[in-house]
Amino acid sequence: MQHPCFNSEAKSTVARVHLPIAPKCNIQCNYCNRKYDCVNESRPGVSSTVLLPLQAVHYLKALEAKIPNIGVIGIAGPGDPFANADETLATLRMVRQAFPDKILCLSTNGLELAPHIDEIAEIGITHITITINSLRPETLAKIYRWVRHNRRVYRGEEGGKVLLEQQLACIPLLKKKGITVKINTVICPGINDGEVEEIARKTAELGADTMNCIPMYPTENTEFEALQEPPKALMKKLKTDIAAYIKPMKHCARCRADAAGLLGKDDAEAMSMIGQFSTMVVNQGEGRTRVAVASHEGLLVNLHLGEARKVYIFERSANGYHFVEMRNTPAEGGGTARWEELAQKTLIDCQAILVAGIGQNPMQVLQQNGIRVLQMSGLIDSGLDAVYLNMPIKTLCRSEYTKCGDSCRGTGSGCG
Numbered sequence: 001m002q003h004p005c006f007n008s009e010a011k012s013t014v015a016r017v018h019l020p021i022a023p024k025c026n027i028q029c030n031y032c033n034r035k036y037d038c039v040n041e042s043r044p045g046v047s048s049t050v051l052l053p054l055q056a057v058h059y060l061k062a063l064e065a066k067i068p069n070i071g072v073i074g075i076a077g078p079g080d081p082f083a084n085a086d087e088t089l090a091t092l093r094m095v096r097q098a099f100p101d102k103i104l105c106l107s108t109n110g111l112e113l114a115p116h117i118d119e120i121a122e123i124g125i126t127h128i129t130i131t132i133n134s135l136r137p138e139t140l141a142k143i144y145r146w147v148r149h150n151r152r153v154y155r156g157e158e159g160g161k162v163l164l165e166q167q168l169a170c171i172p173l174l175k176k177k178g179i180t181v182k183i184n185t186v187i188c189p190g191i192n193d194g195e196v197e198e199i200a201r202k203t204a205e206l207g208a209d210t211m212n213c214i215p216m217y218p219t220e221n222t223e224f225e226a227l228q229e230p231p232k233a234l235m236k237k238l239k240t241d242i243a244a245y246i247k248p249m250k251h252c253a254r255c256r257a258d259a260a261g262l263l264g265k266d267d268a269e270a271m272s273m274i275g276q277f278s279t280m281v282v283n284q285g286e287g288r289t290r291v292a293v294a295s296h297e298g299l300l301v302n303l304h305l306g307e308a309r310k311v312y313i314f315e316r317s318a319n320g321y322h323f324v325e326m327r328n329t330p331a332e333g334g335g336t337a338r339w340e341e342l343a344q345k346t347l348i349d350c351q352a353i354l355v356a357g358i359g360q361n362p363m364q365v366l367q368q369n370g371i372r373v374l375q376m377s378g379l380i381d382s383g384l385d386a387v388y389l390n391m392p393i394k395t396l397c398r399s400e401y402t403k404c405g406d407s408c409r410g411t412g413s414g415c416g
């Protein structure tokens with residue numbers, strides 16, 4: 001399957017959908033006004049509604065029936081995916097599980113992307129777009145009203161430098177993970193249209209794969225509302241100029257944050273279904289089909305949660321239980337926040353966890369987040385039978401799998 005935004009041959013056969021699950025943004029671009037319910041507009045930042053992660057999965061399932069050739073599922077706002085990192089990552093994990101064959105992609109300003117690159121790669125996102133509008137602080141100061149990073153708001157050239165530093169650092173990190181990187185540059189006439197070649201040269205040096213020059217759209221109630229949209233001839237020239245450094249993308253459709261269909265030919269009828277999903281009541285436990293296990297070797301439940309650097313993830317299919325992957329648990333320290341991260345990120349698709357022991361606080365946090373906690377000792381399959389089939393757990397004699405004190409701090413079951 002080819003990505004239609006990155007391969008022009010695929011644009012008339014492979015459809016893409018954007019899931020509008022990220023309403024907040026961490027910067028303010030002077031050309032952006034993220035107003036919703038703007039059905040006649042086709043530009044980034046616009047969406048008719050915003051969905052919760054689980055609503056987005058239900059919407060996708062309905063959408064697939066209407067648009068069977070969907071090959072790409074992306075998140076492009078209406079704000080920035082990583083100003084809404086929890087929602088973005090939860091959505092992507094659930095989408096990956098429900099649609100294992102689709103290409104996953106993201107479009108971001110790059111400010112908060114770096115800390116999430118390992119997780120993005122682990123989930124299997126293969127295509128990322130970063131919008132870089134200039135390499136010069138004085139130009140960036142004209143384009144961005146403010147930039148919020150690490151709980152501080154930066155303005156002027158300082159804001160531009162903070163943003164640019166993060167954006168450029170991400171490109172090699174993404175390439176190390178084998179992720180295809182596209183650079184978007186929004187052409188604002190008289191502001192950055194003379195800087196496009198230097199952006200192409202620098203980002204190509206860092207490893208970016210392709211570049212897309214997007215004409216700025218003068219939007220009401222923004223700083224740039226009086227600027228003229230760049231003429232077509234200028235856009236054509238810029239695409240030719242950057243070809244000396246990087247592969248130009250020539251068929252961008254300036255997609256909305258809730259676009260669905262072929263590039264440039266959104267399926268308005270299918271997109272109109274989104275409203276019914278934004279009001280859908282979703283159950284917190286729904287969509288959690290997997291089970292996490294604290295285990296030394298993947299055969300026995302024999303590890304205290306506090307000592308588990310990784311958990312094994314299992315799921316049930318028509319052929320029985322099968323191992324899906326191992327996931328790192330959040331680093332030690334951080335108290336309740338560590339267990340919230342475990343529940344809300346690491347185990348976002350899990351309905352239960354099997355542990356040999358667990359403290360009171362993590363137990364409470366996991367349960368409050370809708371995750372069943374089974375303290376047990378014995379074969380993982382027996383614990384999975386208990387979760388999926390409600391069968392009693394067959395507990396091994398403690399000495400069969402570990403010496404007392406090896407893995408339990410006294411909070412596990414069976415310590416006499």
Ligand code: SF4
Binds near residue numbers: 077080
């Ligand atoms: Fe708007 Fe995107 Fe800029 Fe945020 S990064 S202000 S959503 S255009």
Ligand code: SF4
Binds near residue numbers: 016072076106
């Ligand atoms: Fe992915 Fe961007 Fe294409 Fe949307 S426009 S499908 S986010 S590459």
